[in-house]
Amino acid sequence: xxxxxxxxxxxxxxxxxxxxxxxxxxxxxxxxxxxxxxxxxxxxxxxxxxxxxxxxxxxxxxxxxxxxxxxxxxxxxxxxxxxxxxxxxxxxxxxxxxxxxxxxxxxxxxxxxxxxxxxxxxxxxxxxxxxxxxxxxxxxxxxxxxxxxxxxxxxxxxxxxxxxxxxxxxxxxxxxxxxxxxxxxxxxxxxxxxxxxxxxxxxxxxxxxxxxxxxxxxxxxxxxxxxxxxxxxxxxxxxxxxxxxxxxxxxxxxxxxxxxxxxxxxxxxxxxxxxxxxxxxxxxxxxxxxxxxxxxxxxxxxxxxxxxxxxxxxxxxxxxxxxxxxxxxxxxxxxxxxxxxxxxxxxxxxxxxxxx
DNA sequence: TAATCGTGGTC
DNA sequence: TGACCAAGATT
Numbered sequence: 527x528x529x530x531x532x533x534x535x536x537x538x539x540x541x542x543x544x545x546x547x548x549x550x551x552x553x554x555x556x557x558x559x560x561x562x563x564x565x566x567x568x569x570x571x572x573x574x575x576x577x578x579x580x581x582x583x584x585x586x587x588x589x590x591x592x593x594x595x596x597x598x599x600x601x602x603x604x605x606x607x608x609x610x611x612x613x614x615x616x617x618x619x620x621x622x623x624x625x626x627x628x629x630x631x632x633x634x635x636x637x638x639x640x641x642x643x644x645x646x647x648x649x650x651x652x653x654x655x656x657x658x659x660x661x662x663x664x665x666x667x668x669x670x671x672x673x674x675x676x677x678x679x680x681x682x683x684x685x686x687x688x689x690x691x692x693x694x695x696x697x698x699x700x701x702x703x704x705x706x707x708x709x710x711x712x713x714x715x716x717x718x719x720x721x722x723x724x725x726x727x728x729x730x731x732x733x734x735x736x737x738x739x740x741x742x743x744x745x746x747x748x749x750x751x752x753x754x755x756x757x758x759x760x761x762x763x764x765x766x767x768x769x770x771x772x773x774x775x776x777x778x779x780x781x782x783x784x785x786x787x788x789x790x791x792x793x794x795x796x797x798x799x800x801x802x803x804x805x806x807x808x809x810x811x812x813x814x815x816x817x818x819x820x821x822x823x824x825x826x827x828x829x830x831x832x833x834x835x836x837x838x839x840x841x842x843x844x845x846x847x848x849x850x851x852x853x854x855x856x857x858x859x860x861x862x863x864x865x866x867x868x869x870x871x872x873x874x875x876x877x878x879x880x881x882x
Numbered sequence: 883t884a885a886t887c888g889t890g891g892t893c
Numbered sequence: 894t895g896a897c898c899a900a901g902a903t904t
Contacts, residue, residue, distance in 0.1 A: 575902090
């Protein structure tokens with residue numbers, strides 16, 4: 527206890543707190559128990575920009591269906607995409623499968639245990655590689671996610687607006703990262719950010735780092751991290767065509783593998799643009815049919831734009847062939863398609879309007 | 883460096 | 894009700 531450098535004191539105060547207040551999470555090993563690298567990896571990918579609440583059911587479903595990395599590697603990528611549907615950021619699912627294949631084929635089914643090798647795998651960036659090295663293998667690593675950024679920015683009262691402050695935040699984070707209990711420390715920082723040092727109203731009164739916190743000393747810790755002024759979110763509009771055959775089959779198509787909703791199933795529609803003309807929507811219908819426009823719009827907000835989608839409902843004869851790029855899917859199999867949430871909204875709107 | 887890439891919850 | 898936010902990666 528004679529080393530009173532900030533390095534050790536921050537970490538030990540945090541670890542004492544963690545031993546008492548750590549969250550119980552499905553992918554987290556019990557104290558003293560070894561963690562399963564597969565579970566750690568799977569959860570870390572799912573948790574990228576995604577809440578714990580949203581991840582839990584997906585994590586359980588994946589683990590039940592594919593209990594280890596070999597099972598996941600052996601699955602068709604389309605099955606993985608379907609299982610991922612609804613969780614968002616679909617390139618994660620494609621990379622997840624690519625990573626499982628790499629582990630199975632290049633590493634004999636065992637995850638590499640150092641940060642650099644992990645970093646080279648698909649879908650593993652600086653954060654995730656460091657997190658897995660620390661949590662699954664006990665390696666010292668500087669783990670910086672959104673929680674750590676917030677905690678560190680407050681602790682050191684960093685005035686530089688993010689994202690310009692990232693290098694400084696990383697430097698400060700490295701300076702307080704201990705050499706021991708790497709996994710516990712990384713998870714402690716994230717638990718602190720998630721439960722105490724929260725974005726809006728940090729609970730400084732019960733924070734183990736409050737004594738050392740520069741942001742608190744200044745009187746307004748919630749001011750950190752300092753953000754750059756926000757940009758406006760543009761709105762785009764378009765139309766979707768929900769076409770059914772007399773036998774109930776629905777016309778769908780698969781989006782290109784890359785880009786927005788890459789590789790996912792969609793209801794055919796027009797491009798989405800800022801200057802969409804409602805009156806010319808029907809000129810872009812994928813197949814000739816009698817269409818009825820539903821009242822209102824399906825609304826959906828993406829990260830960088832908001833979308834308003836008109837929905838047209840049409841019906842064709844059973845003999846009708848699917849147009850180029852489209853396919854018919856039986857009504858009872860539509861829910862099993864890799865439908866992103868936006869498209870589930872479209873389907874729901876169309877069904878609600880047709881079944882009355 | 884700056885865009886792009888989902889979704890659901892919160893205030 | 895709209896803006897912000899969540900265990901970021903990729904290009």
